[in-house]
Amino acid sequence: MKETVLNALLQLFAIIANVSEDGVSFKARSIVKNFLRQHLKTNLINRYLLLFDQYLEIHHPYLFGGGIVDSGETLTDSAKLQRITAEINRSLIQREKFVVFLRLVEFINEDEVMTHKELAFIRTVADSLNISRSEHHNTRAFVLNTCGEIEKDKLLIIDNQETPFLEGVRHIRENELGGRITILHHESTDTFIFRYTGNMNLFLNGQPIIPDRIELMDQGSLITGTRISPVYHSDISRKFHHKEEATRIYFVAEEIEYRFKNSNKGIKKFSFSKESGNLIGIMGGSGAGKSTLLNMLSGKLKPQHGRITINGIDIYEEESRVEGIIGFVPQDDLLIEELSVFRNLYLNAKLCLSNYSETEILRKINQILTDLDLEDIKYLKVGNPLKKYISGGQRKRLNIALELIREPAVLFVDEPTSGLSSMGSEKVMLLLKEQALKGRLVIVNIHQPYSDIFKLFDKFLILDKEGHVIYKGNPIDAITYFKSLSNYVNADVGHCPSCGNVMPEEILKIVEAKEVDEFGRITRERKVAPEEWYGIYREKIESKHRIKPVNATLPSIDFKIPNLFEQFRIFSLRNILSKLANRQYMLINFLEAPLLALIIGFFTKYSSGTGTSASYLLRENVNLPAYLFMAVIVSLFMGLMVSAEEIIRDRKILERESFLRLSRISYLHSKILVLFLISAIQAFSFVIVGNSILEIKGMLFQHWAMLFTVSCLANMIGLNISSGLDSVVTTYIIIPFIVVPQLLFSGVLINFDKLNNLFHHPSYVPVIGEIMTSRWAYEAMAVHQFKDNRFNRELFPIEQRKNNAAYYSNFLIPELQTRLNEIDYQMTAGKDVQGSAGELELIRNELQELGELGIIESFGNTSLLDPGQFNHDLYRTITDSLEVVREHFVAAMNAASRSKDAKSEELLQRWGGKEAFLRMKDRHTNERLEEILTNKRQMEGIIEWNSRLYRKMDLIYMEPLSNYGRAHFYAPDKRLGSLSIDTFWFNLVIIWFSTLIFYVTLVWDLLRKFTTWNQVRKLRRRK
Template structure:
């Protein structure tokens, strides 16, 4: 209180007191007021000022009152103004009579300092009450031996002489108490003076001989009993919890409470406070015991209590890139699907006002390291996310952690105010101040090992533990002078160590947790729950899955767009990487007159491969933290039972959107620099598909692991196999023989999305460009004919010659070789004749050891000659057609420059060399009883072994599955999307997380 304000109040007292002349009793009241706020010296000074002011002649009283009231309004809170009015009323009441002029003056002052006439009248009523009937009004609670009033709230306390009247002023939730009787009563350990009005503050208790204690919660609950729309009965009986490791977290804990209470959960580190909170709120299922709300088991029948429970964890639940208002707005949209936009905005503004956050509505929340709002404001916003839907039971984990004492008190004031509105609130608290400690209606104290060692009134808890160890001052729970309570006393007593013979403290406790628990079971009786099966009305109405999807998308997208740094990096990453890679691999000979030519750039395949790795990397990094950073928010929203599919699908859609933009920018820049013409759409589709696959990989690991560091360590582990098993860095033929295959891509390669993407790019670029489309069919016919005549037929002839020459050998090894080679010849001829649909050769079944002879060898040789002529004819026809096509495209006057330009623009020699595999000396391989073509895979036809066979060598132009044939480009993209679909299912079912947890 400033000196100017105190002087103004003394002037006000003087004005009121001298209205009917100042009496000695009035002067004593002023002296008592001053001694209650100032030192004796200062009190004497201001009492002298009072005497001087009250002796002055009347001046302009109206103007003076206006000035004084204006100063009071600038410096005093509303509750303090009510106390001031009380002091004025007691001042004029002290002489036993209140004149009409004095009464009128008090009302004038009340109006000046914004106190309603109703509140002023009720204070007059309390101060002047002489009998119970004077307080027969709903604003009062009358406490007496036998209730005798009808309109007032009543509380029966046996053996209480006289009555206690408590006035409730609802505007600022302030309580005044007055006692008329002979029983020696103590308010917070200080004698309660008869006929004198006092403040009844939060956490107060009234005690006296032969009467039961009267606690603050007992009083408040009488006023609040009719204000809630449904009574909450919360019962937790014999709760025990064992962790997966076998450690016992809780042992036989009991809690029985009703709505309108603020319950504190306290205990040393490792005592099980947070575990108890998670069991009580339904996050964890107890090993033994049950938790009921109005008779419904929250673990067995969670749908019955849906919407009744709220949870505010210790950590932030805020979307840091959204404003305070946006955080609350999107939370409201997920809770109230039935509300219009106008109703939602009204609800948000109302909640912000009740939290005292109206001015921060448009401020970005920010991170704890880059603060935009204070720590206390962050906590209030976190609580506000739950207050929107008004849960009947709210669980709050360490709301004051890391806050200043002032912010801590503000948060606890808010929670206390909620409890006074009929909510049941459980709070895990650590090292509370005296004021905060007294706010709690009940206290549950746990000791190490999950033992419950106290359950009851907080101030009585100090007396309880002092009494057990027989302390000298065991009858004093609070300081008699100031009323403060030291909660640390409890834990000092609980954890008192044994002193050894040398006077030093040991590590052994004087009283073990188990013994404290035994005292608890002997001394404290758990109350029986009240019966009430009617649940409170639930206002929330969760929107349908489609609306949830829209809200999730809008919220997440707005959050990302608000993060300028995130947005800038993600949008620039692709074009910058494209520019760097494309510029580096833009190879040409400096002495060439033509400069850069796409057809001569040997680095194009490397660029394709690096593009796929870049797409994988971008897709992984953009999604790897998406779910893990939302995990705390998801934990809170679990109480809303929102659609998991809507949340995940929103993430997937947003990630796909980012990937589409990133890969589009990459393709534009890369193709422009490297002059890759006419293939933008096909390149983009491959890179977009592989990036989406990576998005789902990232979302899966983000869902499965609990640490962002772990996730980024995993990214190389996920990328390196995609790099090594793509068929580029190491050819599939050169892999470890245990995992490689000669006839097809090995299985380890088939599960790599990079292999499908790279093959799609290479095959499409070779045969689907403007130049390739013209010549590919003819080149394919020529290449297949060349393979048959140059490699396949000579191989068959060589094997046939060996068999004929060695037929008479008696060597067993030679016989085995003949048998194998004849089986190979038979198998290869059967496949070839089936392929060309030739059925005139009827001796296939005779090509085996025992029936093979010289005559059959001549017939086979004749067949091979026919096949050679057949394929030579195909080659010649295709070659002639190609020459004619070239001639038709060549302008003789320009010496064929048009065709050369077309080839230089679209045809790349390095790509052609790779897909034709012409550099591999192994043109044809033998495996078991068949020959494997290794040259010209780009011209090979699919040759499935069975109906569902899709496997083939890399770079084949078409794939088979289920009797259908599809172009390799589209088939490979389909495979990538099927892999993506599989990862989507794995994400929804949490397969990876379940594996990790095991």
């Protein structure tokens, strides 16, 4: 007993004591002494008796030299009484105040007579201690042993009669009990007191019960006797907290078993049944299989043998019928760290209670906040264990509240006390006990509880290594069970004789006890192997409990998940609110893009000239291509960084939401939406700042569209990584392996023509470049910047015709004529032309390509272009034809030149003269970009490769050779069949198509499946 309770009792005893000139009566003093003996060690009894005497002196001063004061005046000294009861109210909880009141009534009744003044005193104390009139009346009647005056629904009689002696009271029949146990329920504090009337030797927690003395029955207590079955606190509690049959839950596991592949670990065959209103504990050492068993029972891991039913319905075969019946609270947090306690509950309720109105949801949230003592912190941010805003116990209760708000009939809780203080652990367990008393079946996985928590459980399952269930039954009996099997001397004692505590850790010490060798050293061998304990359990416990499935109606539940769109809306709201609440996240992500644009733009803004004479012109900025490329890389990097943690940090929450059958598609769509919004803002801020610094005009939308598209693809890649990997560290380690190839194979740092010959092709971008987002994005931006700027927009088609005609007339045809002349010269000189077979094959191939242009009907019989058949006549025919074709292209080139001059003159007039024309050119064109896209630094305009000639000059004007989308780098457009598509839009679509592919892999979670498959394959190889 607490000292504050004891002091309060002694003061009240002193006030009410029957005092005469000879002092307090011997019987009254004996009551005080016996009371102290029950609650204190022997060496403290005299100390508190002296304290009692001091209180007598204070409250009865006339005995110690003061004036004669009538004892009635003492009893009615309200100021003195009010002062003591006020101190009691400040110091004690209601249950402790009830104990004070009970002992006070007993003390007053020591002479078995209660005067009117004493009754008035009791009423005053009861009112002061906020004890209701009905409970005051019941307690007084119970002390006076006038049970007929007590409210019938507050009494429980245990005897050997078929019906109780009082009609209407609760009753338990115990055939071998001699006498009667009468139990009173104090409802407001859920406290039980009892009196035994009879001659049997009964024990309360191992201590003798004195007949006709009123005893308290605390949580976990039990009454035992040599001939009677144990009477548990939980049995008594259940009688008073009984639920109607229609709402009861019958949970049955029949001969369930699970074994992991290639392992002895799992859960060995066992059966288990329990109904609602019970708090069940699962205890065992590390690695015993507690979590595996909890997952099996909760419907997360299907047993390989046996079945699990709720009211006769198999939870695995008929999942839909028990949907919402089972709740599961994992050991890890399920909280959105950035949101408040209230927001966490609110969004969770919206996902579970779609049939509730907004008002009903708010009412339910406020109710559960009050019930779980979270009202004061409802608007505090949840935070994380390293940056706390609420305590560990509050976090745990909030996790439980997330499940309780949908009111599951069966609640599973994994390690609810891990990481909590003893006080926090007790609060959480009392909460779970309260849920059991409300009619739920609560099954808790717990490592090693201390005494007070251990006694809260109604039943206990104990697991040994490799999933052997070795005990099932009352927790207190577990101690005596294992003591008996281990031949302990005091095997029948489960509680400490002096303090009433139990030692649950003693169970595991007995179970895991090791052998000792001849030198007294502890060995690794156990005294009793898990298999032996399991065999004893099957023989002594399992064999005596026949499991019978119960078919009953399931209770109605409020659980109902919203439709897919509503889930998407709620998930999106949750994502947005959590990000808005994280100021650091918002600051970094929305300042990152403009700051990087500022840095890149500032350092790439090159001005020609020196000192103060330097003036900036976009046309002369040699760093514009570098800026465009860095814009692509930055967008890619930002898209990866912003999405890399998105799913991995929600892993535990996703596990719970899958347990609730919430839509993963809706969740993913909400993530994608929010990330795309962030990427859109980032891309816009980058383009606004960067383009403004470099004075790039007229490209805002196109540059934003491309950078946004790149970021979206990076978002999808990041989400795939986040979904497929288990560690945030691994996620960030893998990002360089994505970004570096984008740098290397973009075609910017390393020319595609200079790659290893295995990857090189002169007319197409290599395959490795085709799969690089950076290549598609940079090419699109560079080509669009060059040909679709305001200056070149109308001139480019004309310039393209001119350059293509110039290529044929000035390069390709003269090259073919030169090669033909050389072969004809060798033949005329009588030299062997057998060595010219390759040259002739090349000419034949090129003539076929020229013939497809339709300029002339034929180049003659090109099949004769063979060393054995080539002759001078064929030579003359081909050269004449080539000359006709060349003249055609010369004419086309001249026509294009005239068109360009005419268009330039038109633009000159439109823009207001030559000076304005040149100013427009300075503002919209870029010489360095033109140099790269026209490949002016390439010394050879034509290269030979595999008996073909390939153009390597003015690539920006060259039409692609493929009709299925492939093309050379910097092609002005791409072809699909007969359709010609502008490079910018074609590349944009290609990147979005890649995004779609990664969306499919994300929906199917292919990376996760692959990594899981790979891990399983490696484990199998090791074994």
